[in-house]
Amino acid sequence: MSDTPPQFPPPPPSPSSSPSPETHVIDYRAAEQLLAARDPRGAVKLLDSVIAAHPENTAARLLRARAFFAAAQLRPAELEFELVLEREPDNAFAHFALARTHERAGRPDQARKHFRLAAALDPRPDYLAAARFEE
Incomplete structure (x- = not known):
């Protein structure tokens, strides 16, 4: 018998600091729920990270525009709606x-x-x- 402790494989590398695409889908769906529950500011917070990672995502921008509108943040809502209309x-x-x-x-x-x-x-x-x- 050996007195050396058992050797374990090294731990897997830690995940990168950027969220996965699945996380962004979950955040988008959660933002929809927050907006439906009348928490537009919470929805905006979730959508900020989604849009930062996917600025071309017009669905996320449209949802964020709706959240801005619901929060009476009219200028940001206007800018988001206009951006959506530039693309669509x-x-x-x-x-x-x-x-x-x-x-x-x-x-x-x-x-x-x-x-x-x-x-x-x-x-x-x-x-x-x-x-x-x-x-």
Whole structure:
């Protein structure tokens, strides 16, 4: 018998400090839940890391814009909606949400433009009603 202690293999390397893609999906889904639970600031915090890792992710940007809007952070919401529309100019929801943002910020002319674009892209009853084409 030997007096030497048993040799164990070295521990596996520690995971890198950057989250995995799966973590970003989990964070995105959690942010959706936080927004639904009326915690937009919590949603923004989770989405910040997702967008930092994937700045091209328009779904995450759209969700963060909605969270900014829900938190009454209108300028950041406006910037995010505009970025989404730069990438997806035919996104009716983004036009509608940007219109609501302009409306809430007291800019009815800009709001009307985006309400009308939303209705032209997707003639949903709520988009059509907001567009007020008869005016």
